[in-house]
């Protein structure tokens with residue numbers, strides 16, 4: 001809806017009213033059309049101001065209306081009516097003007113923004129483009145290079161940057177509506193010819209072709225198969241090369257292709273999934289809306305290695321006081337320097353003073369006596385972690401929450417080491433912890449809802465997609481990753497190369513294939529875990545047994561590579577070779593190829609031709625099958641939880657919506673058929689055996705992903 005009032009005698013004030021962000025729903029569009037008409041036909045009114053209620057101009061299109069039949073007045077004619085008005089129309093931008101909200105402002109003749117406002121065209125992040133004339137007006141207003149940047153990345157700009165770019169005409173620190181009304185009074189009666197953006201020519205850069213070629217290459221490189229950024233470049237090109245009306249036609253055509261693409265559906269799904277995971281629920285029935293987090297003012301981090309340093313930075317940056325504990329003096333010094341550096345760089349980016357004095361360092365665990373929450377990040381060693389948890393229980397004040405950053409160990413076993421297991425949860429960060437946007441919050445059977453609520457709230461404050469999951473080896477992310485990696489090793493045994501596997505996965509959209517990624521992370525990490533799990537037994541000289549562990553197929557290839565001291569980038573070789581230890585550029589390694597040939601010969605394996613399709617099906621479907629098992633076991637509450645974990649923590653291409661959404665797009669019957677096929681060919685690989693939830697979903701007609709929870713519920717009630 002939109003409310004109309006007259007202020008200062010001659011200014012018509014239109015206020016958009018649709019909480020929480022004044023989205024352009026059908027009712028709001030109708031309200032704008034009606035109130036603009038009223039203002040323009042009122043002879044007393046000489047100029048018009050459009051603003052939004054509750055300090056927000058407009059958050060854009062109403063995403064809930066996507067995919068539904070369009071009703072109500074369309075946006076483009078509405079904006080043309082505003083632009084064509086013979087009275088000046090001023091947008092008063094408070095809070096945010098995003099997507100359709102900014103397009104509405106661009107249809108106005110003037111824009112006044114509050115200094116704290118943010119503006120942007122984030123449509124690309126939902127697989128779309130600004131299709132209410134935004135892709136045609138913005139380049140005409142601020143030039144092609146700046147418009148390309150904003151439209152292809154969807155990034156938001158501050159009011160100060162918007163002023164510098166020429167998106168807004170004035171920025172105020174005071175009441176924006178008052179400033180806009182004052183401004184509207186001064187421009188009443190002035191000519192609007194130069195103010196109608198659609199009638200302006202688009203500024204022509206000197207080498208248009210080269211500019212667009214470069215822009216296209218850039219988005220193709222970073223978008224990895226996403227079509228919306230490419231369409232955005234094409235739309236801006238239309239603005240630069242065609243008259244406005246034809247450019248608008250092109251914008252419409254491109255939008256029609258995007259709107260019906262699976263990618264837009266995937267991106268919109270993940271947008272809603274990110275919100276859905278905040279509404280967590282434990283198997284006990286406790287949930288986000290019934291569990292109150294406890295206040296956390298002071299926290300401690302134990303162990304200042306790679307993870308502990310990042311976690312300290314993340315906690316400090318949200319305003320907590322942090323006690324950072326490290327037993328090794330040399331490491332303590334190193335960590336202090338690294339943490340201070342990260343805090344200083346972060347503060348510089350945000351233009352604030354670095355909060356160095358909020359971190360205190362100690363080698364003595366007694367220093368954590370008065371904290372509200374502890375995050376343990378010592379080596380991945382159960383014995384050591386148990387000892388630390390016993391010490392914490394003795395030292396911490398009653399009620400302190402004890403969290404572990406373990407990547408795979410049993411957090412419930414750790415909880416058993418404490419007199420209050422209800423205060424223990426996992427907070428599984430991803431490296432680098434102050435940058436990566438995912439947090440798995442792991443609850444055991446005895447974790448209290450309050451402990452989960454507190455960890456979830458802390459994750460949210462740190463700006464992370466936080467997902468509550470049950471306790472099992474590897475939780476959700478690493479449990480699925482293990483099977484993906486395992487298939488990659490099997491493919492090497494059967495004739496693939498690391499290059500082939502990586503190419504297939506990178507073409508699919510992962511920023512790095514499994515082998516390049518493992519060279520970056522360090523091969524020794526997984527080797528240590530396999531050794532502690534007893535999988536890496538002494539290799540016999542020959543025979544099948546080295547390729548069988550616990551009665552199942554096992555590939556010792558990665559262990560053999562580690563035995564050669566090849567730990568990846570850090571040692572200068574792994575699955576690839578690098579110029580020197582620490583090198584970044586992966587090159588094909590003849591040694592590795594000859595090692596693979598010898599390995600196959602030793603084990604009587606005959607290399608066969610493997611194509612990209614098989615790589616994708618084997619690696620991804622094995623992982624997806626495990627995702628179904630995770631749902632079956634109740635470790636994740638729904639497919640959205642798994643998908644958010646994969647998109648935010650494991651580089652799964654966002655435009656493919658996460659592994660479980662992808663399975664629904666491929667078709668569950670097809671996934672089932674391919675798994676059955678591969679399991680038949682590899683009966684000693686249990687992870688390829690389709691799980692019962694997948695079969696049940698196919699039997700019930702492959703319902704869409706948002707209806708899987710019903711089938712899961714039925715399955716659980718029958719167990």
Ligand code: NAI
Pocket residue numbers: 302303304305306307308325326327328331376377378379380381384388405406407408428429430431
């Ligand atoms: P790290 O080896 O870099 O650091 C561990 C630190 O803990 C060392 O500085 C060590 O001196 C210190 N330490 C050992 N015993 C201690 C004690 N009793 N009190 C205080 N400090 C002690 O290890 P990283 O990579 O930081 O991993 C830590 C934990 O985080 C592990 O459980 C790991 O599985 C988990 N994790 C690691 C990720 C990674 O990418 N590195 C990702 C997610 C979780």
